Amino acid sequence: MTDQADQLKYMSGFGNDFETEALPGALPQGQNSPQRCPYGLYAEQLSGTAFTAPRGRNERSWCYRIRPSVRHVGRFEPIDVPHWKSAPHVIPGVTSLGQYRWNPVPHGEGETDWISGMRTVTTAGDVNTQNGMASHIYLVTQSMVDSYFYSADGELLVVPQEGALRFCTELGVLEVGPGEIAMLPRGLVYRVEVVDGPCRGFVCENYGQQFDLPDRGPIGANCLANPRDFKTPVAAFEDHDALSTVTLKWCGQFHRSSIPHSPLDVVAWHGNYAPYKYDLSTFSPVGAILFDHPDPSIFTVLTARSEVAGTANIDLVLFRERWLVAEHSFRPPWYHKNVMSELMGNIYGEYDAKPDGFAPGAMSLHNCMLPHGPDQGAFEKATTGELKPHKLANTMSFMFETRFPQHLTEWAADEAPMQADYADCWNGLDKKFDGTIRPA
Helix, strand or coil, X not given: CCCHHHHCCEEECCCCCEEXXXXXXXXXXXXXXXXXXXXXXXXXXXXXXXXXXXXXXCCEEEEEECCCHHHHCCCCEEECCCCCCCCCCCCCCCCCCCEEEECCCCCCCCCCCCCCCEEEEEEEEEHHHCEEEEEEEEEECCCCCCEEEEECCCEEEEEEEEEEEEEEECCEEEEECCCEEEEECCCCCEEEEEEXXXXXXXEEEECCCCCECCCCHHHCCCCECCHHHEEEECCCCCCXXXXXXXXXXXXXXXXXXXXXXXXXXXXXXXXXXXXEEEEHHHCECCCCCCXXXXXXHHHEEEEEECCCCCCEEEEEEEEEEEEECXXXXXXXXXXXXXXXXXXXXXXXXXXXXXXXXXXXXCEEEECCCCCECCCHHHHHXXXXXXXXXXXXXXXXXXXXXXXXCCEECHHHHHHCXXXXXXXXXXXXCCCCCCCCXXXX
């Protein structure tokens, strides 16, 4: 059993080949699968891509564990997880055609863990063809005890908004709180514990290619999210015999298996397929320093590419503290319709384009080709205020943006605290046209 003090150590870098061992000499040297592994361990590979994926996209890790993972599952029995949905999930009578916004989702009266506390907001694409995504809200008040989970459907990008969670995974331990994100790869087994609760946050379930750093192009080698700021845990293991359950999500269905021990028994591992965390305060924004507002894609933290060049399956976009200095320009995001669909969430503070009604923990959905932009108050402030350098402080919002239309679940449409009057925020944008006045 790894000491708790040694568990919360991290290795720096994005997409690196790491090697780590919780016991000295546990990691074989010079080969992946020796005839006999140190300490009587079993060698096993965890592959996140096809064996023949190009070198730059090939992801796999070799694990040296107390038992092979075939011993970490038994006979599966289907179970009902009523609020966690997968695409396609298009419900008659539930329309996704509109601009929607929700107040922060309150915690209920009962206790919820990582599985029972998940609430799906939207689905997009098709989990069976490994394209698209789902967005969720999690409400977690209690830790998983001798209970474990993994998803065969996709990786989970976790964005905490309230409280802190500990993810005890096969490959190490991550702790994340508001202002950080965590990535849990497809197929990785883990247990979720409450460090500081109650916990609320957002999850993007990515069915497609794994999230990667975006190409910087003319920006060059620096800024945006820098690889050194991503943290991958060191090896940590449990040699723990107790009746346990493993829940598997597979093609949108949930199944549960009972085993007599913990599955988190990887004593050493090496490779590039692993969980990681990232501190969003280390994101270095790039923006206009003379005039106009750039496309919001300039704020992309991570991107999950599709087969269409330049068109993402999903982008994670971050709107954090930054300076506004553009001259003779409308500084907030401009009005637009977009081929992409945008689900936004507020982590803390005030979002400049929607200063009213978008509290921390709130979320909004602007679907494919539906117009949106600053509300009336933001427009008036931006068009009449003095254009001196101004710092947007105490603000952090994000966006899950996908090329697929996002379809509301029944919970999002009927139970979540939707703002019925959200679209009214644009009602005051009246006609200002006067064809008799020539431009200066």
